[in-house]
Amino acid sequence: MGDREISKAVIKRLPRYYRYLGEILNNGVERISSGELSGKMQVTASQIRQDLNNFGGFGQQGYGYNVKFLYDEIGKILGVNRDHPMIIVGGGNFGHTLAKYDFKKSGFVTKAIFDVRPEMIGEYVGGIPVYMMSELESYLKKETVEIAVLTVPKNKVKEVADRLVKYGIKAFWNFAHLDLDVPDDVVVENVHLIDSLMQLSYRISDYEKKAE
Amino acid sequence: MGDREISKAVIKRLPRYYRYLGEILNNGVERISSGELSGKMQVTASQIRQDLNNFGGFGQQGYGYNVKFLYDEIGKILGVNRDHPMIIVGGGNFGHTLAKYDFKKSGFVTKAIFDVRPEMIGEYVGGIPVYMMSELESYLKKETVEIAVLTVPKNKVKEVADRLVKYGIKAFWNFAHLDLDVPDDVVVENVHLIDSLMQLSYRISDYEKKAE
Incomplete structure (x- = not known):
């Protein structure tokens, strides 16, 4: 190549x-x-x-x-000729939905969900176990995880991403509406839904202008 | 401009x-x-x-x-200096999550959710009423809707998008993992989650190759 x-x-x-x-x-x-x-x-x-x-x-x-x-x-x-183990960090609405989504057939295998809410201890979402954020470090020491999916609230993203980088995560799939500030050897793919909607509304406005 | x-x-x-x-x-x-x-x-x-x-x-x-x-x-x-009325078509997991998401503060206002499951009649998701797909045409005749958010299963997308175009929808926010075939005056913004994950895994592989 x-x-x-x-x-x-x-x-x-x-x-x-x-x-x-x-x-x-x-x-x-x-x-x-x-x-x-x-x-x-x-x-x-x-x-x-x-x-x-x-x-x-x-x-x-x-x-x-x-x-x-x-x-x-x-x-x-x-790189989809091999499996990519993932964890979802943030077990809210979006985390739940992603946990139930069938990414597995494309080789993206969600192994665990991490959240801070004690009422989620011992729960399973779409068959995937939920752990507490306090267990993150010990979990990553014993399990192989390649991608961290970030669905935490915007004001928690920086702290969470920093911790994950410290524990050795090199790839983020980021749903928080914020650009991550990570070292050069860490890759980030953002899914910014509001940005996507704004691109759509730009194109609606642009189309209307051209049609005038 | x-x-x-x-x-x-x-x-x-x-x-x-x-x-x-x-x-x-x-x-x-x-x-x-x-x-x-x-x-x-x-x-x-x-x-x-x-x-x-x-x-x-x-x-x-x-x-x-x-x-x-x-x-x-x-x-x-x-085009975010004005409101954009939306409907969500497909009230499954993803539709639910999007209905609860705060797009309103950016001017994207979800007015209704459409589904086919009779058990959802009369329900509200995140304060937004659910209607049946059979009510779609009459709803669009009396309400102003600019954007249709598509979260229907892949095998239903074509049929649903064709109906929406027929009823006058000019903008789609498409979450179905399929490219829409729509007339030239209709704009489409795709959120293809698997494509996004594949771009991430490409970059992981690419990074690893360069590091070798």
Whole structure:
């Protein structure tokens, strides 16, 4: 793969490629051209070829892509060819919903939920055990956890993230509406719902302006 | 504003500017330089100047930005200077959680939840009434709704989105893990959680590779 930086736009498209190829594979399709993939994905064929060339191509002129091979290779690039153990920190509404969500089939396995409310001791949410925040350090000493999902209130995020970094967590999936300040070797993926809604309202306003 | 296309990357940063300016404003700060804003936002000062120039600047050389003015102007650009009435379609776990989320303070007001399960008739979730899908058309005839939030199962999305488009909905906030196929005058903002997790695992793998 070399040391070239892959652009964020390409990385953003990879899960979509992976999803579409998975569907096509389920339908028993063995080969697909960039043209056919383009029709399904609303991305131009040349964009697809260019994106996949970032990772060495996989295609053969006039022959198309081997769907299974391409699916597996993109899976490896995305790192979904292995399991990613996660914990959810913050067992409120959002934490509950994420605990019940089926991320497991994509290799993201939630092992535990952490909360501060004593009434949650011994509870299970979607089959996942709830522990107290006071047990966090000892838990992380004995269990392998790769990703911490943050669904704590905004005013607790900094303190919680700092503790998790101290205990060795290197990856955060952050639902708190706040940008994390973490060391350079820690990766963060934010899901900021209000930002997403604002992008939508921008596009509504923009569309209305153009239509005037 | 002209007819220039603003790049997606800029639009993506605007909610963050808005958020930071809101915090600064709350702290009683009246003026800020692009340098100070840069320090807080981990975006370079020249990037900030360039981004804001897309919308006419707002700044004055050697004087900085008027925080309140900039905040209000970005709010107008984002379209958050007015309310956006929403409905949530799909009253499952995710629909429930979104109904309880405080989007209202940003102007996104959920007016109703629609579901198919008869046992939900007459229920309220987070103070918001639940209606049956069979009431959708008549509801949309008498109520103003701008955004439909889609939290229905994947195999129902197409049918539901087609109905909503037919009834005049022009904006979707889509949580179903599927790309919508809608007319050109309809805007869609996707929140694909699995795609987001895959981007995170890509970055974990990428980081590990670089560290080798």
